[in-house]
Amino acid sequence: MTDKQQNAGRSGRDAFTSSLGMLAATLGSAVGLGNIWKFPSMTGSNGGASFLFVYLACTVVVGLPIMISEIMLGRKVKANAITTLRKLSPKGQPWGIVGVSGVVAAFLILCFYTEVAGWVFAYIFKGLSGSVLTTDPKVASAAFASLISDPMQAIGWQWFVIVFVSIIITFGISKGIEKVTMRLMPILFLLLLVICARSLTLPGAEKGLEFLFTPDFSKITGSVILMAMGLAFFKLSIGMGTMMTYGSYFRDSQNIPLTAGRVVLADLVISLLAGIAIFPAVFAYGFDVSAGPSLLFITIPAVFASMPMGQFFAVLFFVLAAVASTGAMLSLFEVPVAYLCEARQMSRKAATMTTALLVMLLGAPAALSSSMTKDVKIFGLTFFDLFDFLSSNLCMPAGGLLICIFTGWVFGKDKFKAELTNHGLIKNEAIIDSLFFLIKYVSPLLVAVVMLNMLKVF
Numbered sequence: 001m002t003d004k005q006q007n008a009g010r011s012g013r014d015a016f017t018s019s020l021g022m023l024a025a026t027l028g029s030a031v032g033l034g035n036i037w038k039f040p041s042m043t044g045s046n047g048g049a050s051f052l053f054v055y056l057a058c059t060v061v062v063g064l065p066i067m068i069s070e071i072m073l074g075r076k077v078k079a080n081a082i083t084t085l086r087k088l089s090p091k092g093q094p095w096g097i098v099g100v101s102g103v104v105a106a107f108l109i110l111c112f113y114t115e116v117a118g119w120v121f122a123y124i125f126k127g128l129s130g131s132v133l134t135t136d137p138k139v140a141s142a143a144f145a146s147l148i149s150d151p152m153q154a155i156g157w158q159w160f161v162i163v164f165v166s167i168i169i170t171f172g173i174s175k176g177i178e179k180v181t182m183r184l185m186p187i188l189f190l191l192l193l194v195i196c197a198r199s200l201t202l203p204g205a206e207k208g209l210e211f212l213f214t215p216d217f218s219k220i221t222g223s224v225i226l227m228a229m230g231l232a233f234f235k236l237s238i239g240m241g242t243m244m245t246y247g248s249y250f251r252d253s254q255n256i257p258l259t260a261g262r263v264v265l266a267d268l269v270i271s272l273l274a275g276i277a278i279f280p281a282v283f284a285y286g287f288d289v290s291a292g293p294s295l296l297f298i299t300i301p302a303v304f305a306s307m308p309m310g311q312f313f314a315v316l317f318f319v320l321a322a323v324a325s326t327g328a329m330l331s332l333f334e335v336p337v338a339y340l341c342e343a344r345q346m347s348r349k350a351a352t353m354t355t356a357l358l359v360m361l362l363g364a365p366a367a368l369s370s371s372m373t374k375d376v377k378i379f380g381l382t383f384f385d386l387f388d389f390l391s392s393n394l395c396m397p398a399g400g401l402l403i404c405i406f407t408g409w410v411f412g413k414d415k416f417k418a419e420l421t422n423h424g425l426i427k428n429e430a431i432i433d434s435l436f437f438l439i440k441y442v443s444p445l446l447v448a449v450v451m452l453n454m455l456k457v458f
């Protein structure tokens with residue numbers, strides 16, 4: 001009997017069928033727009049190699065333990081995030097609420113993430129027609145502004161992305177998410193290598209590498225450390241049930257700490273390669289380093305338009321960004337879909353359609369943040385920024401903190417050890433002991449500090 005049949009036989013639930021599939025799907029979730037604009041520009045402007053060091057420390061001390069715990073909890077119960085936490089809660093304790101916060105966060109993130117992904121998809125087509133390729137950053141910003149401030153285009157591209165991701169989701173775990181991410185991840189890697197080779201062979205490329213890697217320890221301040229921690233959360237898709245949901249499709253024989261370690265490492269390599277693809281070219285053509293959407297949609301098209309065969313490389317770059325965002329959106333979609341299927345007894349199709357419709361409805365005000373709703377401010381934020389703020393600064397760190405407390409203080413060491421050694425089959429006790437120490441004492445403390453800071457308590 002294959003593993004898949006075993007899984008299906010036991011629970012009747014779809015699941016990942018191969019070790020590589022689990023790695024591809026989990027990596028697909030971690031790799032996203034965060035790798036392409038957040039990571040490289042943050043590294044460059046916050047002290048290069050020294051920021052990398054801080055980011056790595058945050059990843060090892062906080063990111064990895066939470067990721068491993070989430071996958072483990074999901075695999076133990078083999079259910080969506082809400083049901084998983086409800087089932088593991090001691091009587092009368094409301095841990096299910098952490099799962100609820102995760103589902104809400106998934107919706108909030110989807111509302112703005114699908115919009116940015118929509119711009120990325122739009123730029124593939126606009127790149128093909130040449131309409132956004134100009135070496136003048138002013139013209140490039142006008143082209144970008146005309147896309148985001150046109151309600152029809154802004155909503156249209158967002159819906160296009162939502163429908164595209166929904167179609168993959170309806171195929172399920174093994175035939176949808178696993179199959180697609182196993183194809184996308186190698187393509188992503190290849191595209192990155194091609195663009196890196198192009199960028200590194202431009203005259204003056206060394207300046208970009210210097211920007212990215214020269215250590216400057218004087219730039220490491222308290223707030224930079226907090227930023228690195230926030231980035232680690234977003235990069236690793238933790239704190240909101242994504243990894244729990246994916247974990248629920250993991251096989252019992254999978255070595256969770258090893259898989260999570262590989263995902264973190266590969267995600268880091270991809271982020272670094274993205275930096276190597278972008279900054280040498282930016283410096284070679286004398287552009288300013290910018291961050292966020294303007295790096296992606298203004299600087300990059302202008303940089304690519306400056307080089308020989310620029311149109312080809314620009315389109316390649318946006319295909320790369322589209323591939324990266326697809327894997328991330330699949331994992332975000334799966335959180336509410338799994339819940340609706342299992343706890344609300346919906347068919348997978350109905351659950352996907354419900355999720356898609358809700359994201360379209362809730363996402364519309366975010367998509368219109370540069371046009372029709374641009375003057376609507378809640379707590380001084382546009383809808384787009386509000387969804388980003390609520391999910392990144394509230395739901396995710398709070399979810400992460402509570403997952404640490406749950407794993408360390410409620411779930412407990414014995415079960416933690418049993419699950420992560422696959423009931424004694426893997427000899428990794430020393431690693432498990434250190435992981436447990438981190439998750440029980442160190443990670444929750446650090447996350448609490450970050451969260452209080454994000455909420456501007458100090």
Ligand code: TRP
Pocket residue numbers: 029030031032033034035109233234235236237238240242328329331332
């Ligand atoms: N990690 C993805 C990125 O880097 C984004 C993402 C996907 C995410 N799933 C998530 C972020 C869950 C937070 C939570 O772009």
